[in-house]
Amino acid sequence: MPVFSKALIRIAATVLLGVIGWGSVSAATPVVVVAAESREMTPVIQVAGTVISQKDTRLAAQVEGQVSWIADVGSKLATGDVAAQLDDVLLRAMLAEEEAQVSRAQASLKFHQAESQRLAKLASENHAAQSRLDQERRDTSIARSELAAAKSRVTQIREKLDRTAIKAPFSGVVTEEFIQAGEWADPGTAVVRLVDTGSLEIQAWVPVRALPYIHGNSTLQYMLGDKPGSGRVTTLVPVGDDLSRLFELRLTPNDMAITTGQSVRVAIPTADAQQAVVIPRDSLVLRRDGASVFRILDDNTAERVRVTTGMAQGEFIEVQGGIQAGDRIVIRGGERLRPGQEVELQEQVPGE
Numbered sequence: 001m002p003v004f005s006k007a008l009i010r011i012a013a014t015v016l017l018g019v020i021g022w023g024s025v026s027a028a029t030p031v032v033v034v035a036a037e038s039r040e041m042t043p044v045i046q047v048a049g050t051v052i053s054q055k056d057t058r059l060a061a062q063v064e065g066q067v068s069w070i071a072d073v074g075s076k077l078a079t080g081d082v083a084a085q086l087d088d089v090l091l092r093a094m095l096a097e098e099e100a101q102v103s104r105a106q107a108s109l110k111f112h113q114a115e116s117q118r119l120a121k122l123a124s125e126n127h128a129a130q131s132r133l134d135q136e137r138r139d140t141s142i143a144r145s146e147l148a149a150a151k152s153r154v155t156q157i158r159e160k161l162d163r164t165a166i167k168a169p170f171s172g173v174v175t176e177e178f179i180q181a182g183e184w185a186d187p188g189t190a191v192v193r194l195v196d197t198g199s200l201e202i203q204a205w206v207p208v209r210a211l212p213y214i215h216g217n218s219t220l221q222y223m224l225g226d227k228p229g230s231g232r233v234t235t236l237v238p239v240g241d242d243l244s245r246l247f248e249l250r251l252t253p254n255d256m257a258i259t260t261g262q263s264v265r266v267a268i269p270t271a272d273a274q275q276a277v278v279i280p281r282d283s284l285v286l287r288r289d290g291a292s293v294f295r296i297l298d299d300n301t302a303e304r305v306r307v308t309t310g311m312a313q314g315e316f317i318e319v320q321g322g323i324q325a326g327d328r329i330v331i332r333g334g335e336r337l338r339p340g341q342e343v344e345l346q347e348q349v350p351g352e
Contacts, residue, residue, distance in 0.1 A: 028344040031333035033296055034280060038325040041276040041311040041318055042213075044267040049204035049222060049251075051262040055170050055196035058178070059083050061185040062163040063091075070181055071192060077168040084179075084191045086164040095157045102154055105147035112140035172196040195260055202231055202253055204266045205246035211236070213269040220251060221267045221314065228314060229255045229264075267313075276311060276318040283331045284309070284317070293323065294330040294337050296345070302330065304339045 065086030077083060116136045176193035179185060202222060206214065214220075218233050231251030240247045251266070258264075284307075285292050291309055294302045310318035323329070330337065332348065 028300075028342045029302075029333060029337060030346050031294075031296070031302075031330045031337070031343045032346050032348045033328040034283065034331045034348075036277055036279050036319070036323050036325050036327045036329050037316075038275055039278045039313075039316065040273045041278065041313055041316075042269045042273045043271040043311050044221075044269050044313075045207075045210070046223075046265045047204050047206055047268050049202045049264045049266040051200055051253075051258050051260055051264065052203050053172075053195045053197065053260050054199040054201055055172065055194075056260075057169070057194055058190040059166050059168070059192050059194055060187075061086065061166060061189045061191055062187055063160045064184070064186050065091075065164055067179055067181050067183050067185055067191070070177060070179065071174045073174055073177055075174045076172075077174065077194065078171050079168060081168045082165045083168050083174065083194065084166040086166070086185060088161055088164040091157055091161045091164065095154065095161065098150060098153045098157055102147065102150040105143065105150045109140065109143040109147050112136060112143045116140050166191055168194055170194070170196050171198065197260060200253065200258060200260060201234065202251040202264055202266065204249045204251070204264075204268075205241070205244065206249050206268050207246060208240065210268045210270050211247060213271065214249065219254075220269075222251070222253075222264045223267075224258060224262060224264045229253055229258075277320070277323055277325055278313075278316040278318050279323070279329050280315055280331055281312070281317050282315075283329045283334070284319075285334055293319065294334045295323065296328040296330065296343060300343055300345065302334075302337045302339060302341050302343055304337075 061084075063086065065088065068085050068087045069082075070084040071077065071082075075083075119132060119136050172194040174192050175195050178190040178192065185191065214233060214236055216233055216236065219230050220233060222229050222231060231253040233249065234252045235248070235250035237248040249266075249268075279293065283293050285294065285304075290306060292304050292306045295305050297303055305322050307319040307321040307323060310320055312318070330343075333343075333346075337343070
């Protein structure tokens with residue numbers, strides 16, 4: 001039985017692997033292609049934006065008093081719910097005192113009115129002096145004024161009592177507490193921050209050159225991380241900041257699955273729309289020497305075409321440099337393609 005040397009075995013194995021490798025190179029590579037399109041695209045710049053609430057306020061005390069209770073951070077309040085309560089013992093005592101003054105003023109007025117009527121009858125019969133009648137009428141007028149003043153004080157105290165309960169002017173969530181139970185609050189002291197998480201908008205600042213291309217109720221695109229979205233222009237303040245020369249823009253997002261404080265990138269148009277040849281972003285092959293795409297020729301071989309990218313919109317991007325509308329461009333399977341390699345066309349699976 002012949003004995004083969006280890007060197008001869010290694011040579012045979014190398015030749016066999018080479019044959020296998022040559023066969024795999026020559027086999028057609030499966031790829032998925034799409035047709036390049038001619039679309040109307042708008043040049044844009046990306047500006048930073050922030051998701052904010054249309055209703056974001058610091059609820060403040062309107063009367064002085066010690067805080068007896070305050071809503072916890074994260075509490076959801078409906079319109080009219082109490083966000084914090086001030087101690088009202090002193091005000092209730094004052095109310096009782098002023099209500100007693102009202103009763104006293106009412107009794108005094110009733111007495112003077114009756115006395116005036118009695119003196120008027122006596123004066124008509126010449127049994128009482130006119131001067132005494134005039135004095136009584138004056139006292140009646142004073143009593144009427146004192147009653148009105150007492151009632152006004154009662155109204156003011158009742159209003160202060162009502163304002164010891166700091167109520168939510170709209171539905172929202174308590175996001176901050178600026179004071180704790182037991183602390184003293186003066187009028188104007190911030191108590192809690194209330195944010196309406198159901199009415200959100202995106203705030204961004206845009207340069208003056210973009211103003212001619214932004215219109216009320218127009219739709220702009222934005223990116224929240226890698227998630228695209230769109231929003232309607234609701235406000236464009238026509239007065240710029242003196243230092244930055246930027247103008248405030250606000251969008252109402254169509255997708256409300258966002259939260260206050262998130263950062264987005266808003267696509268702001270800087271020129272009128274124009275025709276461009278576009279392909280899906282996934283078709284680009286990015287290497288150190290630049291961007292390129294693989295175009296499939298009529299004989300089902302791959303041709304590498306260097307391109308320059310331009311405007312982008314959603315999943316599509318403009319390409320310049322030899323690609324025409326209708327060209328078959330590889331979107332799947334181009335990572336290991338080489339120029340001139342034969343390919344096998346496959347259908348794209350929905351959702352990929």
